[in-house]
Structure formats: C-alpha cells, structure tokens
Amino acid sequence: MGDRLLKKLYVVGIGAGNYEGMTVGAVRALGRVDLIVGYTVYCDLLKPYFPDKEFLSTPMMHEMERCRMALEHAADGKVCAMVSSGDAGIYGMAAPVLALAPAYGVEVEVIVGVTAASSGAALLGAPLTADFAVISLSDLLMPYEVIERRLCAAAQGDFCIVLYNPSSRKRADYLQRACEIVLRTRAPETICGIAQNIGRAGESFRVLSLAELAKTPVDMFTTVFIGNSTTACIGGKMVTPRSPV
Amino acid sequence: MGDRLLKKLYVVGIGAGNYEGMTVGAVRALGRVDLIVGYTVYCDLLKPYFPDKEFLSTPMMHEMERCRMALEHAADGKVCAMVSSGDAGIYGMAAPVLALAPAYGVEVEVIVGVTAASSGAALLGAPLTADFAVISLSDLLMPYEVIERRLCAAAQGDFCIVLYNPSSRKRADYLQRACEIVLRTRAPETICGIAQNIGRAGESFRVLSLAELAKTPVDMFTTVFIGNSTTACIGGKMVTPRSPV
Known part of the structure; x- marks a missing residue:
C-alpha cells in the first residue's frame, strides 16, 4: 500500500502561464516534484519559476505520447507532474491521464488551475x-x-x-x-x-x-x-x- | 491622474476557501490591501491567512450594501479588496462592483479565482x-x-x-x-x-x-x-x- 501510494502523478493546470495566475496548490505541487512533463511552450513558461526541476517536453500534437511518458516515469517511482495550460480538467490532459493511469498502477491527483x-x-x-x-x-x-x-x-x-x-x-x-x-x-x-x-x-x-x-x-x-x-x-x-x- | 489611480478597488475571487485553492495573484492582492470587505463566512476563512488585515463583513443577502461599503472606502483612498468565493466574475460580485464603480470614481481590478x-x-x-x-x-x-x-x-x-x-x-x-x-x-x-x-x-x-x-x-x-x-x-x-x- 505504501509502495502504491508512492506511484502518483500530479496533473497540474498552470493557468495562463504567468506566476500570478497559478494557484498556490499548483506552485506547491510543482515545487514537490522531480520531473515536470509538458508541451514545450508551457515548460518554457515554467522554467524561470522552477529552475531546479528536470523538464521533459514534447511538441504540440504529441499529447498521448506525453501522457504515457509521464505515467511511465511515475510508475518507475519518480515524483512527477504533467502540466496543462489553464485548468487541466477543462479541455486539458486530466481526462486522458485518468483513462490511462489504471494500466500503469499510478494514482492521479488533479491540481486545479484557472481556465x-x-x-x-x-x-x-x-x-x-x-x-x-x-x-x-x-x-x-x-x-x-x-x-x-x-x-x-x-x-x-x-x-x-x-x-x-x-x-x-x-x-x-x-x-x-x-x-x-x-x-x-x-x-x-x-x-x-x-x-x-x-x-x-x-x-x-x-x-x-x-x-x-x-x-x-x-x-x-x-x-x-x-x-x-x-x-x-x-x-x-x-x-x-x-x-x- | 496619480490621484485617480490611487482610488482603486480589487475584486478578488478566493476560490473554495482553502489557501491552496487561491491564485498567487489573489494572495498578493490581499497582502497589499489595508481593508478586506466580504461576506462574514469568507472573511472568517481568510482571517487565519491574513491576520494583520482589517476586515469588514456583512451577512448573506446584504450584497449591494457590501459593494457600496467597499467602493466608499476605496473612494476615500483606502487600499481595499472586496472578496467573493470562487471566481468573482462567475456569479460573483465583480459585475455589481463594476456597474457601481463609475459613480464613485473608483477603478476596479478583478483578480481571478478558481470557480x-x-x-x-x-x-x-x-x-x-x-x-x-x-x-x-x-x-x-x-x-x-x-x-x-x-x-x-x-x-x-x-x-x-x-x-x-x-x-x-x-x-x-x-x-x-x-x-x-x-x-x-x-x-x-x-x-x-x-x-x-x-x-x-x-x-x-x-x-x-x-x-x-x-x-x-x-x-x-x-x-x-x-x-x-x-x-x-x-x-x-x-x-x-x-x-x-
């Protein structure tokens, strides 16, 4: 059970991309993780605020690839966040991640953002x-x-x-x-x-x-x-x- | 013009009421003001996070009274925020404040929250x-x-x-x-x-x-x-x- 709880993926909505538009919960979640996975443009927006983090990005349209990448890293025990612009639950990546997660044995937590x-x-x-x-x-x-x-x-x-x-x-x-x-x-x-x-x-x-x-x-x-x-x-x-x- | 810019009211959506659910912008705006005006329940949620602020609250249903109170204080030159649960723009107090503000000569800035x-x-x-x-x-x-x-x-x-x-x-x-x-x-x-x-x-x-x-x-x-x-x-x-x- 302890092991299972470690296998967790945060899906984090980062809002419009400025720091003021992020939720405190999103800032704290990204502060806790080792690896941030996302679309190149959003990773570039975040890098100045989280200079010590490892980033993994894929270009636009490679969304399912990005989901699987994040889930694989989480399944390997890495503390990992997948970022989405706006709110991850609104036209975002929360749904595909939740749909794929059971196959990886990863628990998903959606951290709310501003759409x-x-x-x-x-x-x-x-x-x-x-x-x-x-x-x-x-x-x-x-x-x-x-x-x-x-x-x-x-x-x-x-x-x-x-x-x-x-x-x-x-x-x-x-x-x-x-x-x-x-x-x-x-x-x-x-x-x-x-x-x-x-x-x-x-x-x-x-x-x-x-x-x-x-x-x-x-x-x-x-x-x-x-x-x-x-x-x-x-x-x-x-x-x-x-x-x- | 400088004087006019001083007469400003922040309308701040505080999200569900927990600190993690607030935007960084909302936390910073509330940190900047002298006075926070809102419905009693929301003021009570905020007090632990902003212990040094002055709070002015009115019970439920006294919404227009609350708007006028906030605008009067802002017109008097007090740095002031009116708080709304969730996002102030979604079924919140941003609209009535914006509608009344011109009569008070007060500029309004809506600080986004999570609905x-x-x-x-x-x-x-x-x-x-x-x-x-x-x-x-x-x-x-x-x-x-x-x-x-x-x-x-x-x-x-x-x-x-x-x-x-x-x-x-x-x-x-x-x-x-x-x-x-x-x-x-x-x-x-x-x-x-x-x-x-x-x-x-x-x-x-x-x-x-x-x-x-x-x-x-x-x-x-x-x-x-x-x-x-x-x-x-x-x-x-x-x-x-x-x-x-």
Whole structure:
C-alpha cells in the first residue's frame, strides 16, 4: 500500500502561464516534484519559476505520447507532474491521464488551475455573471456537426458563450460561422469581447458588438466571449448583470 | 491622474476557501490591501491567512450594501479588496462592483479565482473535458422560466452541465426537476457527480447515475455535475473523454 501510494502523478493546470495566475496548490505541487512533463511552450513558461526541476517536453500534437511518458516515469517511482495550460480538467490532459493511469498502477491527483473562461473574463470585466456555455471551435477531436449543434443550443438558451480555440490556419472562418449561428437568435448589437495573450506578453482585450466580432479575424491565442441579451458595456468593460431585470 | 489611480478597488475571487485553492495573484492582492470587505463566512476563512488585515463583513443577502461599503472606502483612498468565493466574475460580485464603480470614481481590478466548476471537476476526476454549460438553479435573481429554458437547451446540446446552487430550503425539489428535464433527452445511466464542501472540512465527492442523482438530496454547499452522453466512470472518477469516438 505504501509502495502504491508512492506511484502518483500530479496533473497540474498552470493557468495562463504567468506566476500570478497559478494557484498556490499548483506552485506547491510543482515545487514537490522531480520531473515536470509538458508541451514545450508551457515548460518554457515554467522554467524561470522552477529552475531546479528536470523538464521533459514534447511538441504540440504529441499529447498521448506525453501522457504515457509521464505515467511511465511515475510508475518507475519518480515524483512527477504533467502540466496543462489553464485548468487541466477543462479541455486539458486530466481526462486522458485518468483513462490511462489504471494500466500503469499510478494514482492521479488533479491540481486545479484557472481556465481561460475565468482569466479572460477578469480581463474583460465580468461577462460571466450569469449562466454560460463553454464551447471549443476546434474540430480536431470533435465532429463539426456536434460543435454547430452546441452553438445553436447555447444561442437558443441565451447563454453567455465562451469560445475556446476560435481560429487556426485550417479553420479561418469558424468564428464567423459561429457568430452567424448566434446572430440567428441574438441581436447584432449584442456586447462581445475578445481576450488575447491572457497573462502573457502582449495581453490585450477588446469589447465589440456581435456584428463586428463576426468580421474580426482572431488568432489561436484568443478567447472569445459572446454576451447574453442583457450584457452591457460599462466604462469600456463587458459586464453581464446577475439579474435580467 | 496619480490621484485617480490611487482610488482603486480589487475584486478578488478566493476560490473554495482553502489557501491552496487561491491564485498567487489573489494572495498578493490581499497582502497589499489595508481593508478586506466580504461576506462574514469568507472573511472568517481568510482571517487565519491574513491576520494583520482589517476586515469588514456583512451577512448573506446584504450584497449591494457590501459593494457600496467597499467602493466608499476605496473612494476615500483606502487600499481595499472586496472578496467573493470562487471566481468573482462567475456569479460573483465583480459585475455589481463594476456597474457601481463609475459613480464613485473608483477603478476596479478583478483578480481571478478558481470557480467551483473547476475545483469540483478536479475533485471528481475530469468531467469537463468537452463543451459544458454552467447553470445556477437559484431563482433569487433569475426567473425560473429562464433557468428551465437553459436546462432544456443544455440538455439538447449534449453539454456536460454544472449546476451551482442546486438546493436551498425554499427550493428543495429544484435539482430533481432539473434532472427530469435532462432525462427527457439523456439516458438514466448518464454518469453524474456531486462535489461537497470543496476545499473545506468535510470535502467529499460521489459519482452516480443521472437516475440516482434525481433522487439524491443535496445541500447548498454542493456543486452538481451531469455528464454528457460519452462521460464514463473510470477507477471511481468521473471522466469525459476529449473526443466522442
């Protein structure tokens, strides 16, 4: 039992990448481990804060390889963390690690982090004070029909909507298509917001209308917020009231 | 301009209430201020970590009074933080503070915290790895018809669903009613989870079916997770795969 407890893997959400955006629990967990496994970009963000740690990184898209690498090291008895940007539980690596862990006899602990819906909201003001839906526009792992069905449902429910992965080279028009779906049931004047490079160099935000958003090109470092029918622009910030009246 | 910059109010999400669940930014912001304003219960959670600070608390329901109190102190030049549980931007106090702040000539900075959707998910495993909707069942500020409309929409979109405020004395059957709405389009075997007293004494979680959830009484310190059609129970944890296939 003691031996089994030693075989543990921390899956740690590191937030947007700045130290202030990490949870105390994430800082402490990473302080405890010998080895940090992650995507190259996130490892590079962490190295200045954890200069004494061993890092193992793999490039983007090699996610399952990274999971297995971390689990193998943990199974070998190394105190090890696998890092994910934002919150590891939200479009992150917690699920694949949990699914693979039993085969390695490794216990997994997920250490919570701040997801872009929260950090982007704080930058924009308070767009998520009422019910909201989080949707990724990436069709790498999700059929596009499912994404479109969810956009329709979220629009019909008058949810505030947060869009992750709003753009990539192969999906240049996905944000525009998403906006067009929401425009079927929501006014073109609906207050929206974009948050870019949250917690990193070049951090910026912009409040704009849904009609403008539909014509605005964004990059993959952007999180998009579509207000509900009551969202307002107050002092240049995007604010959804807690109550519709 | 220098004077105007001094008139600043931090709105700080403190997460579930344990130190590990706070962001580094929240710890640093609270360390910088002279006065912390908040709901009595949250102030009591913070006092052990910030023993040298002045605290001003009001009981539950006196939220607008609390906002005005914090803004008045900030307008008087006091370095001041208003605290909210979880993330101040998600069903929190950031929106009312931002709405009132211009009248006081106070600049507001929202310091991000971890919301219960994230902290509860980490406790349960990884239920939110795919698109999800967050809905509060409290009809204190939102008409019940709107809540029901959103439950229907989220169910139709096969979203993972997180329910905040699932119960109170006056709304003892709301969770059951919410489950019945989701059961119209989702199987009774759908994997669900409840997270209780996250980050506090008595923290616990349970993975159960949607049919069981509909018959399970919960208290106001509970966050409820309803899986989508692909959510599984793996090693006792609630895990939604990133891909439906």
